[in-house]
Amino acid sequence: VIRYRIVPIHPAAHLWQVTVTVDKPDARGQRFMLPSWIPGSYMIREFARHVGRVAAHCGDAPVACEKVDKNTWKCSPVDGPLTLSYTVYAWDLSVRGAHLDDTHGFFNGANVFMLVEGQREGACEIEIVRPTGERYQGWKVATSLAGPTADDGGRDFGVYHAENYDALIDHPVEMGLFTHATFEACGVKHHVVLTGRHRADMTRLTNDLQKVCETQIRLFEPETATAPMSEYWFLITVVGDGFGGLEHRASTALIVSRDELPLANEPRVTTGYRKLLSLASHEYFHTWNVKRILPERFAPYDLTQENYTKQLWFFEGFTDYYDDLMLVRSGVITVLEYLELEADGIGRVLSQAGRTKQSVAESSFDAWIKYYRQDENSPNSIVSYYQKGALIGLALDLTIRQATQDQKSLDDVMRQLWTRFGKTGIGVPEGEIERGATAVAGIDLGDFFAQTVYGTTDPDLVGLLATVGVTLSWRANGTTGSSTTKAPERVLPTLGAKLASESNGDAKLAQVFDGGSAMAAGLSAGDTIVAVDRLRVNAGSLERRIRSYDIGSTLDVIAFRRDEMMELKLTLLEPTTSTCVLTLNESPPEAKTRRTNWLGR
C-alpha cells in the first residue's frame, strides 16, 4: 500500500502539505513524478511548477532527494519505508486545478499526488486531514473516493482508498461548507454539491439532473438500466462569471456562473440554466464515452507528455451531440428549445473560416498546441472538434436512421462500442469508430468520414434534417424588421472583427476575421479604432456607427497600431456570417415518426 496524506496546512497562503510513504522503495533509488497534464484537458500544464520544499526521510533519518527533470525527483537508495514530503501552492480555481483558502479547498489528484514510479498499479491509502482551527470545525468533504461517511450521508475527513494511482487522480476532492443534496437515478445514489454563495432551487436542480442521468444510463443499458459506477458526484463551484467542466469516472467538477442556477422564483428554463444542464449532461455522458470507452492511446495515459489521438471529434464531439439530445429526450427542455440549441451550434461552426483549413481529425491531434492554446488567429485557422464533431454526430445519426428505415441509430453504435471496449477496458483503435458505424448503418460510409472527419467538408445537414421534418434556413445577421411587422428587411454591414472585452472602453480589435471588411482595410488584431468618418468612436459606439451606413460605403478610419497612428479607407462588405434557423415543417408522417424516434418526444 502507498500511503498519501494531504493537509490544508496554511489556507491563507494556499498551501497543501502532502506526504507519500512507500514501504518498498526502488533499491536503485525511488523516483517520484507529478503529472504534466490532467486527463480530459489536453494541454501540458506542468503542475510541478507549484511544488515547493521537497524533503525525504526514512524513519528519523533524512534521505537525499534531487530533482532529475522538470517533474521528477529521485531519492537515494534506502531499505526501509521512504517518506517524501512537499508543499503544493494551490490558487487555481479551475476544474483542472487545485485551490485552497479559508473558505474551502479543492484539488485534483494530478495536481498534488506524486506517482511512485514502478508502483502505478499499487493500492493507495489517502488520509485527508481537516485544517487546524476553530473556523474549520464545520467543514465537510465531497468526493467519489471511497472513504468515511458523514452524518448527512456525505463524506468526512479521514482515510480513503483508491485501487491504484490512476484511480487516485480520477476522484477530485472538495472540502468546506458547501450545499449538499442527493437523488437516486436507476438505483444509484447521486450527490450534488454547490460551493460558493448561491440561492439555487436545489429540488429543481436535482429533479432535472435525475431525469438526464436516468436517460443516459438507459441509453447505454436499455435492458438492465445499470450504471457503471456505484455512486456519482456533481462537484459544482459557483462563481460570478465562469464556465467549465472536467469528467471523471464517478464524478465531475463543474464551474458555473451564479446566474445559471435555477431559482425558485424563476420557473422557466432560462438560457443560463439550459447551459448548466448541457454542461452537466456533457460531463455525465463522459462517464461512458472517454472515461470507459477511450482511445487506444489513452490506455494507459502517459502522464508525462502529449498523448496524440485523432479521435477527439468522437470522444468530445459526439459527447457534445448527445449532451443536448439527452436534455430533450429526458424532457427537461422542449423540442423547440432543442432546435434552438442545434441551430446555434450549426451557425457557430459554419461561420468560422478555420473549418475550411483544418479537419476535425487534425484538430484532435493538435489539440495540445491549437485548440487548447487559442490566439487571435484561431477563428481563421482551426476548427473545433467539439462543435463540428457534434454536427458530424447529428449527421451520422440521421444517416443511420435513414439507411436502416429507423431500425438503427447512433445509439446502437454507442452501445456496441460500450460492450466491446467500455466494458472490457480495451482502448478503441484509430478507425474503429468508422468501422463500427458502417456495420450498424449497413451502407458504405467511407466517403462520409473521408469528407467530414478527415477532410474539411461540411456535413449535408439541410438534406438530413429534412428527413426528420426540420427545415434549415439562414437569416442574414443584423437584419432589421421582424417577421411580425413584415417591414422591409435591410442587411446590415459588419466590421468582420471581434472587439476585446477588456480595453477600458476602447474599440480595440481582439480578432479580425478572414474575408471581412476590417481585414480588407488592413486592420489587425490589437489595433484600436479611434475615429470613423472624423467622429470619435469607442467600444460601445463603434458597431452602432458602422451599422448606420449601407453595405458598399467607404469610410475614413483612424486607428492606432501600438502607438503609431494609421489612416485607412474601410469599405463595408456583405457580412460573411449569418444566423442558422431550424423550424419544424409540415412533413409527411414518416418524417414525423422518425423525428419522434430521434428526439424521444
Ligand code: ZN
Ligand atoms: Zn467533454
